[in-house]
Amino acid sequence: MFAQDIQNNKVKGNGYNFIDLFAGAGGLSEGFFQAGFNPIAHVEMNPYAARTLETRSCYYYLKKVNNLELYYDYLRGSVSREDFIRQIPKEVLKTVICEIMSKQSLPGIFEKIDTILREDGINQVDVIIGGPPCQAYSLVGRAQSRHMEIPMEQDPRNSLYLLYADFLKKYNPKMFVFENVMGIKSANGGATWRNIQSYFKRIGYVIDCKEQNSSDFGVLQTRRRMIIVGWRKGSKCLGYPEFDSVIPDTTVNELLQDLPTLTPGKSKFNYGRTRRSAYVIDNGIRTDIDVLTLHQCRPNTSRDIKIYKRAIQLWNNGHQRLNYNDLPEELKTHKNRKSFTDRFKVVEGDQQCCHTILAHLSKDGHYFIHPDIKQHRSITVREAARIQSFPDSYFFEGSRTAQFVQVGNAVPPMMAKGIALGIAKKLEQEAQIENDQLASGAVCPVQKTGT
Template identity: 50%
Template sequence: MNFLDIFSGAGGLSEGFLRTGFEPIAHIERDAYACKTLETRSVYYYMKKTNNLKLYREYQESYYSTSGEREEKRRKLLSLVPEDELEPVMNLEISEATLPLIFQKIDNRLAHMKQNSVDLIIGGPPCQAYSLVGRARDEKSMEDDPRNYLYKLYVRFLTRYQPKAFVFENVPGILTAFKGTLFKNLQSYMKRVGYNIEARKLNAKYFGVLQDRKRIIIVGWRKDIEYQFPIIENQIQNHIVNDLINDLPRLFSGQSTVDSCYKSPPNNLLEEMKIRGPRDILTHHEARSNVQRDLDIYNIVVEKWNKEKSRLKYPDLPEHLITHKNLTSFLDRFKVVAGDEQYSHTVVAHISKDGHHYIHPDITQNRSLTVREVARIQSFPDDYFFEGPRTSNFVQIGNAVPPLMAERLADWFKIRLEYNTADKVK
């Protein structure tokens, strides 16, 4: 089974399908740093297939080197992989102007793979235009944002390649954008080009992810194929969020780990979630620097949670710590990740702006979460290497589909697609 990943981001959704044995045709993404992350992940899978992960781990260890040294090691790593062994990662914005080039590259890739059809298309357009928070902050409710209509370009891929099925992921706000008319139009477009579709709100916490993360998953099946929305039994981890991060070295504001070593061996949760294995190397574990005022607020927020299990509202801070004039909305701008609960609150790309909404639960560390800690909450494995600066890393992770959630969807699709293929052969 193969798949085409469009609006790929850093590859959280495709990671699930790769783990399940699907073969990638191509990834298409406009963000340059996310594309570099996708390329590096492609190298990982090649090295794994050829039993050369030692070379990949050597590159991981360069994370704490200078950016120049790391880039040099990355070029060396890429040079070790035959060019035709890696599927194309297209650093292109999907638009009417770029579609002919994108289609040509996909066609060439299919010819190289000796395949004449696409089994599955996955991906979801950028969600900012559909986000309830984004619409609340924009005086025109994002109605003028051209990203509202990227679903039409998604449909162009369905029209050209007629995959057996597709998975379209987005935020719940897509259902109510333009008072619901946008979603109705999206459905009409997809049905018009030959697909039965169904949309459901799914929560990552029922897929084994330690995060309360609600997303809309739209599934479409070509009309000549037996149609059914994925039926996946709820899987809830019997662990707490602290179990995800307690093996990582303790850090304070502005600190970084001095090497790639962990504080302790992996626990059962990390092994069950495929986050950390016995030979993994720690990367991306650096704490942001904060001014003293923010650290004082962090301390108050964590202490209030530990003592009362309640969230602090911004106007309740001591007067000398209040600097924002807006005291009527976004009152939870400082929020601790509940380490003693089963689920974290939702990770979003805004974490790239500051870490105030993702304060570490250990009051003695008094800082916000690192990139690696946030990646774990999203169920990314420790061998997933995010390229680019820390700000971009946070955006890539915050916008991603949790790989563990994607893997369970992929497992279901693999069975259904193989069943339909076998049935046609008969």
């Protein structure tokens, strides 16, 4: 029995519920959904990402009512978005709140979430998840700060955690997950991290922060993130979960093998005859009914193709990386010969994990070259999404540039699912204690947080 039963809560569907802040394209939310959690609301300011969240919400609704054919008609382009959305109940779409979070906008956002809670009869928010935009904390961003108009230490994004905390004070969840980059602990000489710890403690939460790597959650990518977990003071069992390590016996090449081969500038929207790998099947990345989308690659100049082939040959013949300075002069176009000499990098196809997928993919694909020399191109949005562990049914809205940004900024859903399962286990342990207290007549009231 869940804690909601004790408090006579009514939640949407089965399982715990959550609010997703700074939701992006929904990678973190997708993992929690796959783990059995139910979304109350997603708050995201980017209109393309918000549309992606809407589309994914439609997918889950249509799956629930056994009408996924409408969803796939939309992906095929045989149904316009306007006609598609018209057939979706408004209560499905209302969970996506596309607004910039600020002190001025929070009352309106709270009102929308309160309406959802009231209409759905939900009395308790179990978990809040999300992570503020990370540029203000990132090590790379700090290195580039001298070129920016606003120094990194004065970046207003440093204090976005205060808006996150406002949601904690308002909805008093049992736990929260605050995801961010590795540099959050050292940003501004450590002052930002000290402020976060102090403030969250003041409003009634104990927090812990540990480095997690997506490769430990079965994702075929090395992606190191700081995962901060908070829980109410005075709880019996809540705390930082232990996450089970999952190391799959496969390679990146096997992850991508059933996607059609492409050359620069080409696209295909039907799967080929190559079989799906066991990894793809077992993790639900591609099902029998999926429609192939977003498998279109950039055009490349003849110079780029020559460079790509050199980089692929080096990697596939001994795992050597191309150094820009080693290129023939006729292939060099950059004046900078001292930094970023690894600007052309091949995805590690024969390895269990490749290097981190980044939003920089939206600018060019030189750092993410497909390992097949016959294709001599950068990876597609669909390939990047697969490396991030998104299922093929996940559709990213907007231009290709906007799609790459969404994929590159996302938390891998498989990693998020592992985190969510750990959170659920803690909540279940806490619920069991509360149930035992209820059965014995020694009921402890839910502790309220301070302000």
